[in-house]
Amino acid sequence: MNAVTTQPRPQIMAGGQVSALVPQSLDEAFRVASAMAASGMTPKGVDKPEQVLVAIMAGAELGFAPFQAMQSFAVINGKPNIWGDALPALLWSRGFKIKEWFDNEDEPTKAFCKITRPDGDEIERSFSVGDAKKAGLLGKQGPWQQYQKRMLQMRARAFAARDGAADVLRGMHVAEEVQDYQPITVRRVPTEAPNLAARLSAPSDAPREGFSAVHGLDPDDTIPDFDAETPSDAASNEPASDGSPPAAYGRGRHLPRRSPGRRRNDSQRR
Numbered sequence: 001m002n003a004v005t006t007q008p009r010p011q012i013m014a015g016g017q018v019s020a021l022v023p024q025s026l027d028e029a030f031r032v033a034s035a036m037a038a039s040g041m042t043p044k045g046v047d048k049p050e051q052v053l054v055a056i057m058a059g060a061e062l063g064f065a066p067f068q069a070m071q072s073f074a075v076i077n078g079k080p081n082i083w084g085d086a087l088p089a090l091l092w093s094r095g096f097k098i099k100e101w102f103d104n105e106d107e108p109t110k111a112f113c114k115i116t117r118p119d120g121d122e123i124e125r126s127f128s129v130g131d132a133k134k135a136g137l138l139g140k141q142g143p144w145q146q147y148q149k150r151m152l153q154m155r156a157r158a159f160a161a162r163d164g165a166a167d168v169l170r171g172m173h174v175a176e177e178v179q180d181y182q183p184i185t186v187r188r189v190p191t192e193a194p195n196l197a198a199r200l201s202a203p204s205d206a207p208r209e210g211f212s213a214v215h216g217l218d219p220d221d222t223i224p225d226f227d228a229e230t231p232s233d234a235a236s237n238e239p240a241s242d243g244s245p246p247a248a249y250g251r252g253r254h255l256p257r258r259s260p261g262r263r264r265n266d267s268q269r270r
Contacts, residue, residue, distance in 0.1 A: 022065055029056055032066050045075040055080055061170065062090060074175040081175040084154040087161050091115065094168050098160075100153060111152035115164035123164030127155035137180055144180075151176065 023029040033052035036042055046055055052070065058080045059069020072086035082090070088098055095118035102108035110128040117123070129138070132152070137144050143151050158174035 021067075023056075029053055029066075032056065036066070036070065042070055043074065046070065046073075051075070058172075062168070062172070063093065064090075076175060076178045079173075081173045081178045082169070084157055084174050084176045087157060087174070090168060091161065091165055094118070094165075096165060096168075098157075100157065102149070102152075108149050108152060111149075111156040113153075113156040113160040115160045117164060121164075123160055125156055125159035125163060127152050127159065131155075135180070140180070143176075 021032065023032050030049065030053055033056055034049040037047060037049045037052050040047075042052055046052055055069055055073050055075075056066045058073065059066065062069075062082075064072055072082055072090075073080040074083055075081075091098060097116040099114045099116075101112050103110040103112075109130075110126055112124065112126045114122055114124040129148075129152070132138050132144065132148075132155075137151075138148075154174070154176040158177045161174070162169060
């Protein structure tokens with residue numbers, strides 16, 4: 001009989017450094033995303049492997065490991081936004097300093113946040129109860145009525161981080177701020193406009209420009225017939241005895257003759 005050989009199992013080592021599972025290729029990232037989606041531990045709205053993959057990619061640009069990215073992002077209106085609680089960890093890891101305080105710790109009406117960049121520049125922002133009233137936030141159901149102090153702090157932090165650490169956030173918005181945005185109604189634009197032939201053939205009640213048979217003649221409008229005052233030799237091309245132009249130039253419809261007094265005034269001007 002052939003002897004069955006077994007390989008010894010490796011011993012479990014304790015005390016090793018714990019490191020995050022960071023994928024090194026797109027295939028590895030999709031495998032991690034599929035496992036996270038199947039676990040049911042992803043946030044609401046990020047339950048498909050493709051959605052988890054995009055969240056992992058967005059977090060990788062900020063330096064987050066895959067699971068840290070899933071905990072730090074909130075999907076609002078189809079876009080990933082970073083939670084305000086994740087801002088300090090992100091900025092501290094890049095050498096920033098954050099200082100936050102209130103005008104009154106017991107009943108605060110204004111929150112302050114000062115961010116010091118690694119080069120020493122300081123950016124300070126604030127958000128008050130008056131600002132919240134102007135934005136229509138105090139009357140909203142939810143955190144603004146239950147945790148007003150915390151929401152003032154998050155708004156001041158968001159403004160300071162967006163202005164003082166824009167090179168770190170790279171256009172990423174803060175979730176607590178985006179949640180308070182008013183919904184925007186988008187008007188649907190027709191995909192195709194009617195072509196020129198269809199617009200020309202469409203019936204229109206608007207009057208046409210210019211003179212045409214559509215306008216007709218008003219009963220009160222008359223066109224003077226100057227031929228009635230024209231002598232019998234009006235058809236001749238010869239000038240009239242008074243020097244006026246031949247009638248043949250405007251037969252049927254022509255301008256009335258100028259009076260002799262008018263011609264004398266013209267000759268005096270010349």
